[in-house]
Amino acid sequence: MLKVFQNFSRKMSTISSNRLSGKVAVVTASTDGIGYAIARRLAQEGAKVMVSSRKEKKVNETVQKLTNEGLSVAGQVCHVSxxxxxxxxxxxxxxxxxxIDILVSNAAANPSVGSVLDCDEPSWDKIFDVNVKSSFLLAKEVLPYLRExxxxxxxxxxxxxxxxxxxxxxxxxxSKTALLGLTKAAAESLATENIRVNCLAPGIIETKFSSAITDNEISRNASLEKIPMQRFGTIEEMGGVVAFLVSDDASYITGETIVASGGMQSRL
Structure with missing residues (x-):
């Protein structure tokens, strides 16, 4: 099973199609992790992609890396707040x-670890400012470009x-629950304008963000017990889901949250 999955992952890393040819995408927080994989996959499928993050060095390195693969990308420093x-x-x-045809709002912050009611007010404000308010504002501010x-x-x-x-x-x-509601509300109001709004809900993906879980043997084993597929997800798999959602193959899908979690329970 693992060998089959590894072969599948290698194939995903070399995907190239024209499904998104002629499209232009903006992906926030896209110099690492899931955001990077999304930007790369969209570009592999023919889109021109603007990558972004808070650090200029990371932006430049990512643009160079993707350009070296023959992909059409540019970069911009952007703190979404x-x-x-x-x-x-x-x-x-x-x-x-x-x-601009596509916006992927991926930036997120988590300065607080602990139960919800143990979160201090400054951390709460930071989390909602980046994860929710900025997503709302990005969607609001990209609308004139999509309407064009x-x-x-x-x-x-x-x-x-x-x-x-x-x-x-x-x-x-x-904060991530709030995005589910934002997706549905925005999708309904924009449906008649041919603007679709959807949401990706990744499970436990092997990234720097999840390393506290995936790199610790005890938490790793405990987490894997909750995943029917008995493995963590890859960033490339998340890129594939987003590429589908923004393509014409998903032209009748809007207001939906796609859970990619290896079968983890996901009922709100």
Whole structure:
């Protein structure tokens, strides 16, 4: 089983198609982890992609890496809580690539570890400012660009924790639950404009963010017991889900949250 999965992962890393040819995508927090895999997959499928993160060095390194693969990408420093950064992100994307068709809001913060009611107010404000408010504002501010293209797609990256709260990620879990509601509300209001809004809820994916779980033998084994597929997900698998959701193959899907968790329970 593991060998089959490893072969599948290698195939995913070399995927190249024209499903998203002619599309322009903006992906926030896309120099590492899930965001990076999403940006890479969209570019592999033909999209022109603007990658972004808070650190200029990381942006430059990511652009160089993806360009070396022959992908059409550019980069922009963007702290999603900064209004000028968000506006510049969209403005520069249009100037570089001619418009915007896709927004993937992936940036998130979690400065607090513990149960939800143990979270201090500054940490709560930080979590909701980045994870929820900034996602709302990014979607709101990209709308004029999507409307210029007579349609488009918005993806919010939530988490399995938004459906099944993690005890040690209490406030973070609640912020991710909020994105499920934002997805449904925005999708309904934009449906008649050919703008689709969907959400990805990853399970436990092997990234730096999840390393406290995946790199510790005790927590790793305890987590795997809750996953019917008996493994953690990969960033490439998350990129594949988003590529589907923003493609014409998902043209009749809006307002939905796709859970990619290896079978973990995900009932809100």
């Amino acid at each position: 900064n209004a000028e950064h968000r506006q510049s992100l969209f403005k520069n994307t249009k100037e570089k690539f001619g418009g 293209r007579k349609g488009g797609s918005i993806i919010f990256v939530s988490s399995i924790a938004g459906l099944q709260p993690f005890q040690l990620l209490g406030a973070y879990s609640v």
